[in-house]
Amino acid sequence: MRNIFRIARWEFISRFRSRSFLFNTFVSPLLFTAVLTLPIFIFQYQPEVSTKLVGVIDLSDENIGQNLQDELNRYYRLKNRSPEYMILKVSVSNSKPYSRMLKEYREIIARKDSINSLYNQIKDQRTEYYKNTKIPNREYVLRSSYEKLQITREEKELVQIESNRFKTALDSLYRNEAKNMADSLLITEVLNSYLVFTRDFTKNGNMEYHSKNPGDFRETERLEKILHTIIIKKRIINDNVERAKLRKWLNPIHIKKYQLFAEGQKEWNFYLQFYGPLIGVFLLFMAIFTSGGYLFSSVLLEKSNRVIEVLLSYANSRQIMGGKILGLGFLGLVQVLIWFTLTLILIASDIIPAQKINYLTLTNALYFLIYFSLGFLFYGSIFITIGSISPNEYDAQQINQFLRTVAIFPVLLSLIVFTDPNSTLIRTLSYIPFLTPSFMIMRIPLSAVPITMDIYITIIILIISIIGIIFVAGKIFRVATLMQGKRPTLTELIQWMKIS
């Protein structure tokens, strides 16, 4: 019995001092956390270098540019309080074809105006003729003025049609010229992006957004939100609603998210809620596979360098196995406790906002320890078996790789766990002992209701599997460790279990 502790001590000390343990305990978790959280930081704290110019091509008479500028100023400002966005009305006054056409159009408008006034004049005159019955020759005057009116109206209608047609053509030209202009400004990076508003955009809600990277969701989301408000405002104003009321109606909303827990509600934060458990799974995986991996390589190494024969001459195979599991299991616990301590230090120094993270509790720490221990025993005894029957390191490492992949597989489903940690699929999967530790470590913090029942069930399943595997491992370990050269067949394996 004492040999178990001696072997455990040796395994513990020789691994504890190794560089790989240091790396797995301090560097890997740091790296992982960094890789996981860096994009968030980069995304959130993108440096706002300078004011962005947004071009506007306005084909309506809504003066949308000014509205947009006002709203943008209200929400988005740089650190130095200056506006983040500047609206630039894209002007085409320099364009020759446009100014030529504009001149023609103005002539038409002038003509239209003069005909209009002529028409009105005739109309007024006719009203007078009607009122004044004493005019000589009244019959004739009325008739001839009517004819005049008729002709003028026809002419007026024609001019109207022409001016409309011309206006459309002018708009179209304006639009093309403006777009050309804006595109060249985009290319030379004067503009960040530009917007095109059609004549009836308030009615049909159609706009265009031009940019070198329209996939920049942060930008488009902001513009969309603001334009939405502006347009709705305009639509409401068109329906003659008081301005004061309008402001009240369109007050922006903020949604704070809370999660319900047995002990009350807590504010909900996506990053803490999602990445916390993910880091938890990673740490659990690290712990299980650091010490489990040592167990594995220790068996492999002793088998290949024949130390196993020396050990077997001093201690029996049960002691050797027990000693290794004990020593390396303890090593894993030390690793976990080091992480706990680091977490406490980070909490104490306010780097981790513990009061906001509901799952940082003693109970959950205990669950972490339990699932680590069970996971370690489960994978560890599998590793011992594989290590002792593998004829060479290469084969063994491949199986090791495979098991790692299986164990980390739940992370791929993390989003599903995230949306519903207690769905039938996830529950069923977490009863599979290979996946239990990873799934449970995600589910426990994510589940709104306590999943005590599942915790008990999975623990029992794990314990039963562990007993089974250790039983098999013990039998195989003894016989297999002295074998060399070839991989045993299944019948041989069964035979070994019988003889030992």
Added chain:
Amino acid sequence: METNILEVNQVTKWFFENQVINKLSFKVKGGETFGLLGPNGAGKTTMMRMIMNILQPDEGEILYNGIARNKIKSLHFGYLPEERGLYPRAYVLEMLIYFGTLNNLSRRKAEVEAIRYMDRLGMVDFSDTRINALSKGMQQKIQLIAAFLHNPDVLILDEPFAGLDPINQIALRDILSEYKKENKILIISTHQMEQAEKLCDHICLINQAKVILDGKLSQIKKKYRENAYSIEADNSIAFLHDIKGINIVEENNNSCKFTLSHDNISISKFFEQIKGRVKMRKFEIVEPSLHDIFIKLVQEQTAKS
């Protein structure tokens, strides 16, 4: 003091269909050095592993002072496996202390003993070296120290001389003969017959799973003495062929090994016959070497089966 006794009774061992040991029996007493000899694959290592309780015999029993081997604590036994079994990245002294404590030595005692033995084998300067920085022979010495660090009553050494230089071979023999004086049981296997001859009192030769020779070394030698003589001269001794009753066994330039057939000629007659015809440099009675016996017996037995 009562002498310890290790008995192997009718032990049989199979590896699947391959019978490696077939009803092997022998007995070793304290103060005796037992040589387990045999060609490659004869089953020596397997037998030793069974004595070390690393493997279990399929049939038969191994008794130490009348008690079944698997009921006895391993700390009475010391073992040198045939292949090095050391942690390559461990430090020499630390690892020796670990092995010592596995046999119930206190750390302190293990350290003292380890340093004592390292000093004796000229290894004391390497106590803080990693194993993989040692040469093969040095590693063999460390492995030996691990075997007798805890002063076991039964010492089992599988090819202990492999890789040792002549000086270290002598140092090892010295240590082993001390063990012998303390009335301990020593079982060695080796392919170096001269070493076996110098060291062993009792020889057991196995081949193809069976004992083909078992007995005290002196008796074995007597049994295989062949009435052989060797003669060396300064002139040609070809005329020996003409003398009746002489069988030439081996002939080289001016030297030859021969036997006399008792009926026809005695040694004094032989001397009369050669008188004046030879300038004798050397004449001796040839003792059969273990080497010769080994080769002869193994070849005979292999030919039979």
